Amino acid sequence: MMRCVILDCYTDEPAGLGVPPYLGTYPRYVAGAILDGNQEAKVTYVTIDQVRDNTKRQLEYMNEEADLVVFIGGSHTPGRYLRTRPATPREISKIASRIETPKILGGPIVAGHSQVGGVENSITEDLFDVFEVVSFGDVERAVYDYVNGKESKRNYSRRTYEEVDRWAVLGSFVVKEHPCYPFIVCEIETSRGCPRALSGGCSFCIEPRRYGLPEFRSEIGIAKEIASLYQRGCKYFRLGRQSDIIIYGSEDARKKEVPTPNPEMIERLFLRIWREAPGIEVLHVDNANPAVIARRPESRKVIEALVRYCTPGNVLAFGLETSDPEVAERNNLLTTGEDVLKALRIVNEIGQRKGWNGMPMLLPGINFVLGLKGETPERYFRDLEFLKKIIKEGYLVRRINVREVAVLKGTAMQEVGNLFVKKHSNLINYFKKKVREEIDPVLLRRITPKGTILREVFTEVVRNNWTFGRQFGSYPLTVKVPGRLEVGKFIDVLVMGNGSRSVIGIPYPIRLSEADPRQIEMLPGMNRRKAVKLLSKRPRNEEELMRLVDRKLLPFLELS
Numbered sequence: 001m002m003r004c005v006i007l008d009c010y011t012d013e014p015a016g017l018g019v020p021p022y023l024g025t026y027p028r029y030v031a032g033a034i035l036d037g038n039q040e041a042k043v044t045y046v047t048i049d050q051v052r053d054n055t056k057r058q059l060e061y062m063n064e065e066a067d068l069v070v071f072i073g074g075s076h077t078p079g080r081y082l083r084t085r086p087a088t089p090r091e092i093s094k095i096a097s098r099i100e101t102p103k104i105l106g107g108p109i110v111a112g113h114s115q116v117g118g119v120e121n122s123i124t125e126d127l128f129d130v131f132e133v134v135s136f137g138d139v140e141r142a143v144y145d146y147v148n149g150k151e152s153k154r155n156y157s158r159r160t161y162e163e164v165d166r167w168a169v170l171g172s173f174v175v176k177e178h179p180c181y182p183f184i185v186c187e188i189e190t191s192r193g194c195p196r197a198l199s200g201g202c203s204f205c206i207e208p209r210r211y212g213l214p215e216f217r218s219e220i221g222i223a224k225e226i227a228s229l230y231q232r233g234c235k236y237f238r239l240g241r242q243s244d245i246i247i248y249g250s251e252d253a254r255k256k257e258v259p260t261p262n263p264e265m266i267e268r269l270f271l272r273i274w275r276e277a278p279g280i281e282v283l284h285v286d287n288a289n290p291a292v293i294a295r296r297p298e299s300r301k302v303i304e305a306l307v308r309y310c311t312p313g314n315v316l317a318f319g320l321e322t323s324d325p326e327v328a329e330r331n332n333l334l335t336t337g338e339d340v341l342k343a344l345r346i347v348n349e350i351g352q353r354k355g356w357n358g359m360p361m362l363l364p365g366i367n368f369v370l371g372l373k374g375e376t377p378e379r380y381f382r383d384l385e386f387l388k389k390i391i392k393e394g395y396l397v398r399r400i401n402v403r404e405v406a407v408l409k410g411t412a413m414q415e416v417g418n419l420f421v422k423k424h425s426n427l428i429n430y431f432k433k434k435v436r437e438e439i440d441p442v443l444l445r446r447i448t449p450k451g452t453i454l455r456e457v458f459t460e461v462v463r464n465n466w467t468f469g470r471q472f473g474s475y476p477l478t479v480k481v482p483g484r485l486e487v488g489k490f491i492d493v494l495v496m497g498n499g500s501r502s503v504i505g506i507p508y509p510i511r512l513s514e515a516d517p518r519q520i521e522m523l524p525g526m527n528r529r530k531a532v533k534l535l536s537k538r539p540r541n542e543e544e545l546m547r548l549v550d551r552k553l554l555p556f557l558e559l560s
């Protein structure tokens with residue numbers, strides 16, 4: 001019997017996230033490809049965190065028992081992670097060089113890796129030398145070839161959507177081996193490629209260069225994959241593997257850079273998903289092209305459908321990159337500041353209503369990329385003015401994502417590398433600081449003002465006597481609660497304030513038997529002295545409690 005190990009070193013790309021609690025598409029497809037090639041194979045899924053925690057035992061298994069180890073990794077859009085971090089090429093190389101068993105390397109890492117934005121992303125041949133097979137096409141396809149006896153050091157083959165539909169279902173069992181199961185968000189693919197391939201695409205983006213014009217996966221294939229994950233206990237899904245969800249099923253996506261959306265296809269897709277998996281708790285999306293929303297009236301119906309079929313807290317991430325028209329032209333960017341303002345207006349009109357979990361149904365997010373080709377210092381001031389306009393006009397924006405460009409192999413950014421990141425490093429820091437201090441907090445306060453109740457916040461880590469949690473979904477808000485709460489539980493949180501990227505809140509209600517005095521002192525009329533006194537008195541019933549606090553606070557406190 002063939003024994004295969006899939007080592008998930010985590011992936012982070014503009015169109016696809018696979019860092020816990022998100023589980024990317026790659027490991028599931030690879031598992032399915034192995035079983036499709038060899039029904040008798042035994043497939044084990046392991047995360048890089050499990051290897052970090054118990055390197056000796058994991059390597060022993062890979063060396064002594066396994067016949068094949070598949071490494072999946074690579075980060076092109078490094079973010080701030082709450083629980084963990086993707087493995088670096090160095091870490092991958094170090095682990096791989098200690099494994100004698102044949103190894104395959106695949107995932108975004110073959111095109112480069114960026115742990116910190118603005119750093120050039122060359123991957124040296126030394127990394128590839130450690131592996132028997134390196135997949136420059138689709139790793140699942142390379143694994144399928146290997147299992148079927150077709151070995152080549154460099155594999156460029158690609159899979160079809162027919163294969164994806166089959167492998168995704170066959171490989172869905174790996175979710176149960178994920179250390180975070182069942183609290184994982186399954187990333188789902190709806191398409192790949194980008195209509196902007198018609199003109200070469202944005203200077204920094206790998207999508208059109210790797211995948212060309214869009215190809216859409218059938219709604220049946222997508223729904224069947226979700227059904228099989230759902231039957232295995234998954235309830236959180238993000239349709240995040242695509243360049244633009246608004247154009248799913250568009251008939252002219254291969255002919256026009258700003259294609260016409262197909263609302264009927266979106267309806268069909270979501271209806272089918274709900275029919276197959278009626279108990280889904282989170283269904284979100286990710287990237288959307290604001291130029292399509294602004295310039296194609298059919299988009300309204302698509303956005304209405306997203307509000308109707310998806311769960312609250314959903315986000316459409318808009319890639320603006322810069323509002324400076326000259327820099328946009330030099331980098332072949334299509335979207336203008338005007339497009340974004342119009343798209344914000346449309347999405348806010350349709351999506352700002354609050355849902356059951358305390359978050360608006362659907363909000364936009366905006367991405368900026370810094371250090372672009374030929375940019376001038378003025379761009380930073382223009383972009384700040386643009387953001388101030390958003391504030392002034394009262395829009396709701398879930399988050400502003402600012403990152404230094406990742407210079408990926410094969411993109412037009414390679415002409416200049418990180419020249420402008422270095423040249424404008426002071427301006428970049430200035431811009432980030434301004435956004436963090438003057439833009440983010442205002443936007444966050446608009447969405448979750450003091451007094452908002454956020455339902456089902458999942459507690460994830462405890463650091464420095466604070467508990468950090470998030471709701472499940474696309475770009476969930478980080479919630480900080482004073483004190484050490486049990487990790488891995490759902491709590492409701494009453495928002496008491498906010499920083500630039502996170503809100504500060506207290507459990508709602510506060511359980512006196514396990515409360516931290518810092519939680520109680522945040523309640524109106526309370527202070528540290530009163531909080532400590534309340535906890536030391538240990539009231540046993542409501543009467544005793546009423547003698548210690550104002551009766552208006554009773555709804556916020558629980559005795560047990």
Ligand code: SF4
Nearest residue numbers: 194201202205207243
């Ligand atoms: S619109 Fe630009 S950034 Fe987005 S996928 Fe297409 S080429 Fe890439």
